[in-house]
Amino acid sequence: MKHRTEILWSFLWSRKLLSYVLLGLIVSLGLLCVYYVSSLAPALPRSNDQGGGEDGTDPLFGRPLQRDDDDFDNLFEDQDHNLEVPKSIPVCDMKLSDLIPCLDRNLIYQLKMKLNLTFMEHYERHCPPPERRYNCLIPPPVGYKMLKFPGDKLNNGGNIRNVLDVGCGVASFGAYLLSHNIIAMSIAPNDVHENQIQFALERGIPSTLGVLGTKRLPYPSRSFELAHCSRCRIDWLQRDGILLLELDRLLRPGGYFVYSSPEAYAHDEANRRIWSAMSDLLTRMCWRIVSKRDQTVIWAKPLSNSCYLKRDPQTKPPLCSSEDDPDASWNIFLKACITPYSANVHRERGSGLLPWPQRLTAAPHRLEELGVNSKEYQEDTEIWHLRVKDYWKQMKSVIQKNSFRNIMDMKSNLGGFAAALKEKDVWVMNVAPVNDSSKLKIIYDRGFIGTVHDWCQSFSTYPRTFDLLHAWAIFSEIEEHGCSVEDLLVEMDRILRPDGFVIIRDGPSIINHVRKFLTALQWDGWLSEVEPRVDALSSREERVLIARKKLWEESVATM
Structure with missing residues (x-):
């Protein structure tokens, strides 16, 4: 018990x-x-x-x-922005002073990519995977100096405003057109031997890297009044004329193709055979010769669908399917078909655009496709006029005459930012983010140039291209897509010239986060931050941060 x-x-x-x-x-x-x-x-x-x-x-x-002196900002700051910020960002090796990450020929060799050289795939965009990114600041070459573009007045032109110059060399044709108030998108591939586009950009001539290869050029349909090829070394007959059909997509109704090449005038058998085949193809595409003199021939695209409707149904190249979107241009493969006009364009027999500079402010017809009315369009123009005026007031104490020539608007919307700069001797590369690419057609209808781009990737241009970068709500958008703010800042530094400016307009938490990187980026040469006026485009609280990139000392650049 x-x-x-x-x-x-x-x-x-x-x-x-x-x-x-x-x-x-x-x-x-x-x-x-x-x-x-x-x-x-x-x-x-x-x-x-x-x-x-x-x-x-x-x-x-x-x-x-x-x-913290800014307790209110920290109270509402996203915890994702509280990650450790580096005190400095490493500087790349000097041999990378001209690096273009998505057009890096060495990367193609190292990854042993199997590309079709005949179709120029090696000149197209191939971005490095995350583990192969350099994530360092691109140094300027030793002895780097910036050219100043003279402030010559440009003369008013006629109805031809937007031109596409393919295989443009150093963009001399585009430079000549500037004096006639015509702006050209001059494109050429990233040539490893001669950086011709880089030379053009240093001269302040609108130009960019691009190639007619396997994918559409990143521009909407009916963007250019004229396309130009002078000894551009392009085989226009390959793959059933698919490259000429890309020009057809890009030209406006009645647009011109100016072609200077031995095939147009040489009498030897080989060139006569090429000329005959090219003429036959363009006739089936309903193009007609409007002038042929010496070494140059000019073709014109039809104004309507009438010629297409008269063709035999079995004629090639065929008309594109009604399901095909002619304005889709980001990573879209070329198609060997003719893009017919919409019912409205067919009926109008033309683009309906006013001559430059009236088209700058007149509401284009294609606004209807976006659901934007003329009143909203005019209001957008007025708002950006005031915004840009405020930007310049912020920078007034530090900018000098001819400080800017090459400018990029990283989210161009309807082109209001570029329109507000019309009185200044600058040109603007208007960039439509991929998720907003439908608005790029309005940029071209206003008489500007631009491109589609995904800001989670590197931009197709050389280092030190632009004097000013304008980023409106871009950082908020890339975060929503899971992309890195730091990566975009490093990319902006790559394409920004020394002594160049960045204008970042975004939410307070984004601005606070970006501000932490300014010293590491060496963007702390001059700073200004304000809370801007509220307007109809302000969907939330915003701040404007303007920073200036320092001109590096040679000892810093070679660390």
Whole structure:
């Protein structure tokens, strides 16, 4: 009996001991949770608005409180932006001073990509995977100097405003057109031997890297009044004329193709055979010769669908399917078909655009496709006029005459930013983000040039291309797509010239986060931050941060 009693007492004592242990664990976990939450949450204010004890410590745990002069911003700052910010970003090796990440020929060789050289695939965009990105600042070459573009007045032109110059060399044709108030999108591939586009950009001539290969050029349909090819070394007959059909997509109704090449005038058998085949193809495409003189021939695209409807149904190239979107241009493969006009364009027999400069402010017909009316369009133009005026006031103390020539608007919307700069001797590369690419057609209808781009990737241009970058709500958008703010900042630094400016307009938390990188980027030569006026485009609270990139010392650039 006594033995059974001892066993029972031992059992009860062990249960009581277990209860104490469990209770102790629960209390300990509770205290740890309180400590953890308190370390993340903002400190509670005390009566003198400083928070904590008289010695500035936390009243519960006695540890020092974190102080910040901008407590309100930190209170609402996203925790994703509280990651550790580097005090400096490494500088790339000098041999990378002309790196274009998505057009890096060395990357193609290293990854052993199997590309079709005949179709120029090696000149198209091939971006490095995340583990192969350099994530360093591109240094300027030793002795780098910036050219200043003279402030010559440009003469008013006629109805031809937008021109596409393919295989443009150093863009001399585009430079000549500027004096006639015509703007050309001059394109050429990234030639490893002669950086011709880089030379053109240094001269302040609108140009970019591009190639007619396997994919559509990143421009909407009916963007150009004229396309030009002067000894551009393009085989226009390959793959059933697919490259000429891409020009057909890009030309406006009645647009011209100016072609200067031996095939147009040489009388030897080989060139006559090419000329005959090319003429036959263009006739089936309903193009007609409007002029042929010396070494140059000019073809014109039809104004309507009438010629297409008269062709035999079996004629090649065929008409594109009604399901094909002619304005889709980002990573879209070329198609060997003719893009017919819409019913409205067919009926109008033309683009319906006014001559330049009237088309700059007149509401284009294609606004209807976006669901934007003329009143909203005019309001957008007026708002951007005021916004740009405010930007220039912010920079007034530091900018000089001819400080800017090459400008990029990283989210061009309807082109209001570029329109507000019409009186300045600059040109703007208007960029429509992929998710907003439908608006790029309005950019071209206003008489500007631009391109589609995905800002989660590197831009197709050389380092030190632009004098000013304007980024409106871009950082907010790329975060929504899971892309890195830091990667975009490093890319902006790559394409920004020394002494160049960035204008970043975004939410307060984004601006606070970007501001932490300015020293590492060496963008702290001059800073200005304001809370802008509220307007119809302000969907939320915004701030404007303007920063200037330093001209690096040679010793810094060669670290």
